[in-house]
Amino acid sequence: MSLENDSTVDERLKEESRVARLMKRPELGAVAGALLVAIFFMFTADGSMFTLSGIMNILSPAAQLGILAIAAALLMIGGEFDLSIGSMVAFAGLVFGFCVVNFDLPLIIAIPITLVFCAGVGAVNGQIVLRTGLPSFIVTLAFLFILRGLSLVGLKAATGGSTQLRGVRDAVAGDPLAPFFSGDAFQGFFQWAASMGWIDTFRSGLPKVPGIPVEIIWFLVLAGVATYVLLKTPAGNWIFAAGGDKTAASNSGVPVRKVKIALFMLTASCAALLAITQVLDAGSTDARRGFMKEFEAIIAAVIGGCLLTGGYGSAIGAFFGSIIFGMVVIGLTYTNIDQDWFQVFLGSMLLLAVIFNNAIRKRVTGER
Amino acid sequence: MSESILHMDNIEKHFGNVIALNGVSFDVKPGECHCLLGDNGAGKSTFIKTMSGVYRPSQGQIYMGGKPVQFGSPRDAMAAGIACVYQDLAMIPLMSVARNFFMGREPTKGKFLWKRFDTEHADEITMTEMKKMGINLRSADQAVGTLSGGERQTVAIARAVYFGAKVLILDEPTSALGVRQTSNVLATIDKVRDQGVGVVFISHNVRHALAVGDRFTVLNRGQTLGTAARGEITSDELQDLMAGGQELAQLEGSLGGTI
Numbered sequence: 001m002s003l004e005n006d007s008t009v010d011e012r013l014k015e016e017s018r019v020a021r022l023m024k025r026p027e028l029g030a031v032a033g034a035l036l037v038a039i040f041f042m043f044t045a046d047g048s049m050f051t052l053s054g055i056m057n058i059l060s061p062a063a064q065l066g067i068l069a070i071a072a073a074l075l076m077i078g079g080e081f082d083l084s085i086g087s088m089v090a091f092a093g094l095v096f097g098f099c100v101v102n103f104d105l106p107l108i109i110a111i112p113i114t115l116v117f118c119a120g121v122g123a124v125n126g127q128i129v130l131r132t133g134l135p136s137f138i139v140t141l142a143f144l145f146i147l148r149g150l151s152l153v154g155l156k157a158a159t160g161g162s163t164q165l166r167g168v169r170d171a172v173a174g175d176p177l178a179p180f181f182s183g184d185a186f187q188g189f190f191q192w193a194a195s196m197g198w199i200d201t202f203r204s205g206l207p208k209v210p211g212i213p214v215e216i217i218w219f220l221v222l223a224g225v226a227t228y229v230l231l232k233t234p235a236g237n238w239i240f241a242a243g244g245d246k247t248a249a250s251n252s253g254v255p256v257r258k259v260k261i262a263l264f265m266l267t268a269s270c271a272a273l274l275a276i277t278q279v280l281d282a283g284s285t286d287a288r289r290g291f292m293k294e295f296e297a298i299i300a301a302v303i304g305g306c307l308l309t310g311g312y313g314s315a316i317g318a319f320f321g322s323i324i325f326g327m328v329v330i331g332l333t334y335t336n337i338d339q340d341w342f343q344v345f346l347g348s349m350l351l352l353a354v355i356f357n358n359a360i361r362k363r364v365t366g367e368r
Numbered sequence: 369m370s371e372s373i374l375h376m377d378n379i380e381k382h383f384g385n386v387i388a389l390n391g392v393s394f395d396v397k398p399g400e401c402h403c404l405l406g407d408n409g410a411g412k413s414t415f416i417k418t419m420s421g422v423y424r425p426s427q428g429q430i431y432m433g434g435k436p437v438q439f440g441s442p443r444d445a446m447a448a449g450i451a452c453v454y455q456d457l458a459m460i461p462l463m464s465v466a467r468n469f470f471m472g473r474e475p476t477k478g479k480f481l482w483k484r485f486d487t488e489h490a491d492e493i494t495m496t497e498m499k500k501m502g503i504n505l506r507s508a509d510q511a512v513g514t515l516s517g518g519e520r521q522t523v524a525i526a527r528a529v530y531f532g533a534k535v536l537i538l539d540e541p542t543s544a545l546g547v548r549q550t551s552n553v554l555a556t557i558d559k560v561r562d563q564g565v566g567v568v569f570i571s572h573n574v575r576h577a578l579a580v581g582d583r584f585t586v587l588n589r590g591q592t593l594g595t596a597a598r599g600e601i602t603s604d605e606l607q608d609l610m611a612g613g614q615e616l617a618q619l620e621g622s623l624g625g626t627i
Contacts, residue, residue, distance in 0.1 A: 032446075082447075228484075232484045232485055232487065233483070233484050234474035234476060234485050235486050236485065237463075237467055237470070237471060237474050237485060238472070239474070240460070240463050240467065241460055241463065241467075241471050244460035244461070244462050244463055245459075245460045247456070247458075247469065248456065248457075248458040248459060248460055248471075249458075249460070249472070251454075251458040252458050252471040252472040252473075253471075253472030253473060254472040255470060307462075311462045311463070312461060312462045343402075361462070
């Protein structure tokens with residue numbers, strides 16, 4: 001048909017510039033914020049902050065938060081909250097520690113058990129939200145306390161009175177799966193780079209940065225997969241639709257309930273993944289693990305452009321939101337600034353991001 | 369005249385002891401616009417919900433292409449080719465036009481793990497289909513929120529037609545629109561009709577109905593007051609039928625003929 005040839009051309013409309021297009025991306029705020037924060041620290045912080053080891057120092061907490069924040073962002077785009085993910089980290093740590101230490105299970109069994117168990121709790125969260133029609137904010141707030149409490153009670157039961165379960169390192173020593181969840185990756189490469197004189201070394205000739213901490217690899221992979229799913233698969237379209245307007249979505253044949261339950265399971269699984277890497281690195285689990293992380297994850301997602309009302313946002317945004325977090329929390333230690341300014345900063349960032357996002361949403365929808 | 373695609377024969381619908389529909393007959397032919405008029409509470413909504421599979425009729429039979437059918441759900445009706453565009457339009461303002469167009473029915477390419485949303489194809493189809501309806505989008509990834517009410521209505525209609533609607537039910541498509549947008553939507557209805565789709569146009573605005581309608585059926589208190597073809601009936605007569613006769617004539621007198 002002749003229509004198809006010129007279907008994209010309309011003489012009345014100017015071609016939108018690349019810049020104007022980029023201005024409409026939800027992650028714009030987070031990328032700009034990350035640049036601003038980086039520039040701030042270039043002027044105020046010690047020069048060693050931006051060396052390879054400094055960057056690893058920044059990325060490590062960024063990754064730990066980011067694993068939660070990316071999942072939280074997907075859930076927020078799908079129109080729900082999960083305030084229980086911080087407690088879920090402690091709870092998953094308990095389940096995992098219990099499997100490894102008390103039952104002496106190998107990682108190949110302990111890790112799937114932990115993931116499935118936590119995903120199950122996530123599914124319960126989701127079912128309650130969907131069946132009662134209550135806001136997920138309230139339901140998951142209840143689980144914030146329930147899971148934290150269960151972690152305390154469970155740890156005491158497992159250890160005979162302590163809120164810390166030790167001995168994980170001995171229990172997993174030599175396990176072939178351990179390198180995928182703890183320690184540093186690509187050590188061989190870093191040693192080789194050190195021997196070639198490309199990266200800084202200690203006197204002994206060992207590289208100052210032995211490798212990339214595995215949680216950073218997980219963080220990068222998760223950000224990539226989440227972005228791909230959101231933008232390039234039908235499931236991604238369903239997530240946007242479910243969060244945008246669930247009635248309209250289900251009238252159009254989107255399986256809204258399944259999408260939401262799956263997202264609750266995903267956030268819980270990501271909390272479990274984080275717990276596994278933390279417990280393996282620390283060699284012990286603790287009932288205070290993940291404390292306040294639910295709020296930090298939501299803040300990172302919001303800085304990344306997620307709307308509190310759902311239906312809009314991006315995983316890449318949450319990625320940069322987490323990097324901002326890492327830069328500030330670590331960057332302050334390279335300056336003379338009191339580190340307790342961190343929380344002031346976090347709160348201000350949140351407020352700015354929400355105001356900014358609101359303005360962006362109005363631009364996108366053309367609301368006036 | 370061609371055979372009717374959808375024929376609703378003597379439909380009754382009771383809710384407990386309330387008789388919402390009391391023997392309504394109605395049919396749509398391919399390529400015609402059949403207007404269903406009625407005041408609030410006349411039973412229009414109940415009737416279109418019966419037509420689109422939301423309710424089952426208490427009495428009476430629905431025929432599709434001459435064969436008796438029963439719809440268990442809106443999905444059944446959709447599969448048979450009956451699409452209903454409700455007033456809320458089932459559109460999400462923050463999502464792009466293309467993403468809305470294919471919501472729940474995304475085209476994919478690739479296999480297994482690489483099975484992905486074919487966004488280029490979706491964008492292309494959206495642009496072409498909208499162009500057919502006379503709307504030039506800036507780009508297919510424009511958010512639906514930036515469109516006017518009339519354009520959104522047109523997206524919803526274009527989507528229903530693209531996905532194979534034989535009968536398109538439009539629930540008060542012009543009720544919330546301005547003059548210019550109304551005429552755009554009426555023009556869209558005309559284009560859809562030319563493609564051979566049977567349009568059921570629900571309205572309580574006689575002027576809008578007369579502008580595009582081929583036939584007119586008036587519902588009042590759950591009953592049809594007859595069907596008239598274009599040219600057989602005037603605006604005043606339709607208005608009177610909808611209001612149930614006398615009272616409006618009196619009202620109109622006191623208001624100086626403005627309704």
